[in-house]
Amino acid sequence: MLAMVAGWCVALGGTTALDTLASQAFTGGDRPSVSVHLQRCLVLLWLLFLPVAVLWAFIEPVLLFLGQDPALSRDVQRFLRVLLVGAPGYIGFESLKKYLQCQGIMRASTLVLIAAAPVNLALNVVLVHHTPLRWLGAPLAISITYWLCFSLLILVTYLSPTHKRNGTWAGLHLRTVFDIRSCIEFLKLAIPGILMVGTEWAAFEIVALAAGRLGALPLAAQSVIMTTDQILNTIPFGIGVAASTRVGNRIGARDAAGAQRASHAAALLSVAVGFAVMVALMATKDVFGYLFSDDAAVVRLVSQVMPLVASFQVADGLAGSCGGVLRGQGRQHLGAAFNLVAYYVLALPMGITLAFHPRTHLGLRGLWIGQVVALFIVGLGEYAVVWFGTNWDKEVQKGVNRNQEEAKRRQLYEQQ
Known part of the structure; x- marks a missing residue:
């Protein structure tokens, strides 16, 4: 848990800066x-x-x-x-x-x-x-x-x-690599990217720790659910990778309409796949737990929580694809802000209250209600930004400016 939340997020989050800079540069006329x-x-x-x-x-x-x-x-x-x-x-x-x-x-x-x-x-x-x-x-x-x-x-x-x-x-360019302005521009994207990844991972680990406080049975069910969700998460994650690359490439190519089409196609695909996964999980919820455990009590609790996990797949798909679009645009800071508010202001307090408060005492279901609410907020919020809050011509111009400035700096160092 510590390695993921306090370490590997630097790699996975920091490299999202390349989703913006490298993908736009590749089609922006300055491939080196x-x-x-x-x-x-x-x-x-x-x-x-x-x-x-x-x-x-x-x-x-x-x-x-x-x-x-x-x-x-x-x-x-x-x-x-x-x-x-x-x-x-x-x-x-x-x-x-x-x-x-x-x-x-x-x-x-x-x-x-x-x-x-x-x-x-x-x-x-x-x-x-x-x-x-x-x-x-x-x-x-x-x-x-x-x-x-x-x-x-x-x-x-x-x-x-x-x-x-x-x-x-184009070979090693160490002097260009250490250009202060370029490093600052990179960090402006990388650090929000780290926060975007790290805040989401940490929230799920907090839920896992809270499930442990509920007892052995909820912890066993949580292990089944989280293992399943981590496997299924590879689907929206892959769509998000494709979205960030495609949107970044289209912005670099000065194709605002193409970038917009790619973003909406990614969102539509992720929701469609999410619904398909949701239907499959709902159809098998009463027996799904037997893939991991022979304990009837664990299987029964997994069945009770599975409707929440199933609906979660739609929101997870939308958040994954729209997060990829934001990375392709260079707006990682918005993804980080949505995660911070959705998980730490709303979801975790709500989920922990529902799970442990004497009047509700929903246990594991309460924790997952909070997570479902959070991810729907993130997914719908990011899609609203993509649909209503994006001036695609402006994003293209920002990409052009980035590419031109980087090309000038590289050529200046090469001349020296």
């Missing part, structure tokens, strides 16, 4: 700048991770202050220190993946992950069960896998004929 954006992304995200690395390396006193068990606190610190080895590789992989996706190269990272998955499984089995490392073999296996993914993706990128034809790699 795409590789400059990648290099700047790597450098700045590695630097942004340094405070996180310090926290991970010395987190035991923090956990003790928060009242955690001393043995658990010590072991968490040991786990995270080993996981630190893989952090630069993970950031590198996510950055390079975005660099390729902005050019429409979607398969490369998927192929790398398919190749790395069995290696990761083998490493975990060997290091955990057949070495003295025991449980510390797990973070070491993950760290090795992250570096393997990064290395393989570099190789695939180098060999990719599509990448060579695109002409985006």
